[in-house]
Amino acid sequence: MNTRLGINPLTWSNDDLPRLGSDISLDTCLREAAEVGYQGVELGHKFPRDAAVLGPLLSPHGLALVSGWYSLRLLERDAAAEFEAMQPHLALLSALGTDVMVCAEVTGCTHSDARAPLSARPVIAPGDWARFNRRMGELARMMRDAGMRLAYHHHMGTVVQSADDVDRLMAGCDDDVELLLDTGHLTFAGGDPVRAANDYAARVAHVHCKDIRPGVLSGVLNEDASFLAGVVRGVFTVPGDGCVDYPAVFAPLRGAGYEGWLVVEAEQDPTVADPLTFARAGREYLSSLAW
Template sequence: MTKPFDVKIGINPISWSNDDLPSLGGKTPLSVALAEGKAIGYQGFELGNKFPREPEALRAVLAGHGLELVSGWYSGRLARRSVEEEIEAVDTHLTLLAFNGAKVMVYGEVADSIQGTQEPLYKRPRFFHPEQWRDYADKLNAFAQHTLSRGVRVAYHHHMGAYVETPADVDRLMSLTSESVGLLFDSGHMTFAGGDAVAVLARHVGRVCHMHCKDVRPRVIRHARNRNWSFLESVINGAFTVPGDGSIDFRALIRLLYDNDYSGWLVVEAEQDPVVAPSYRYAEKGYRYLRDLVERVPLEAAREAA
């Protein structure tokens, strides 16, 4: 008997327009992204800057296209702020997510981050002392307990240009935080950071509560490192692409998730220039590739167990 695989496939609107780089699809209406995403087969969208931020209005926009709210990025600053300040800052966003049925919140640490600047990636912030890590983890634990009390789990997004970027950073954060802090595993960011995406996912799959399925172009990320590009330069030059269009072994990643009873969203998130990588074509390519794996992996596992 084939074990069910309780996942949905969603997408981030960054395939149509990039919030950090308005020149990349900035004039594309939200309605176009939603209509095309639905036509392709996606079940839901993550938030972007073009979405309404009033709970009822957001529900109406998504319902008009038969879509669900997957989650939404939150720019956290716990590296600099107190837990109390962060809880106050997140309230409106948390209410929006909870009202619209999202079970996880994408937490991105933006304090001191260079991800939205022209600084080269090697200048990213770091925690140099054990007490800095411990203090940060303690604050994150308390913050995550608060969001859980509202029915939404923190999905911590390791990210290029931020405090938690490398495999070692992720290992340390997971070792210091409680189960209340979930991990958003981003295959593209992990590979860009020099990690083996399959190996890192295997270590932390029990903490993963959200997946960003992003592929990479190895030649571009090598150039990014060797030429001291910023994160934004890397994006413009095509570091990322959709699953199945780069070098990451997504079959192995999806098999790990299946074998470990992952339940939740698989989100295609690949920031690219839509002029070079047309939005619909690449969103469809990523969807078809993931859908095929989601259907095929359980059958392969059942055959192996027979």
């Protein structure tokens, strides 16, 4: 198999809304992820950021470190300053054998603010896109030289949220800037992950597999509720339990020779959506489609 199946700890504990899963230990997360059969996990807020500590926590479970989120501020500082700021994170990922970093611009972001409506998300002014893309390309080349790939994560509540935003980023940067294709976030934003997979298959470095419950999404959009309100109401679920057409998403990735991780990332309220049950369901569905 060329792809590997991983999971994000958001299934157990939420980074943006820490009260969700606050009582679930890191050991429970790792033990259950391994029990279900995942090969790796991404970082979460309960993970130690010292490779000498984290490595021995992962190894008894046979889990690799898949990647980990890094918050960019390229609208506020240049690429050199950003590269310097990310050194501890880059060192942690590198020490544990990871060569892909999940990156998202967080200047003005609203996704962690439970009071912010979806319509309040930040946007990049038309005249600032060229500078933003130039800095992104410069940073990606610095990271490449250090053995790390930049996988840009389009995300609700950030400046790169919509399909149009993704297109402007991809068109404005060279191939050093790669894409984290998140099926759930793109669907939430009104985009089409199948179209994105077809357009950018050769530049996809990482895949987050979260599905969407369309009935919940419709209500959240109609109310202009917050992103976190959508999470709590269950807008996201594991692949195979919503409306995303995963066979159609995966076909162009397979055709382009994608050999990275397929990561279940479906933040839900663990008191409503039992983490072990949903982790198992997500893996069983993905394993039927992986290549």
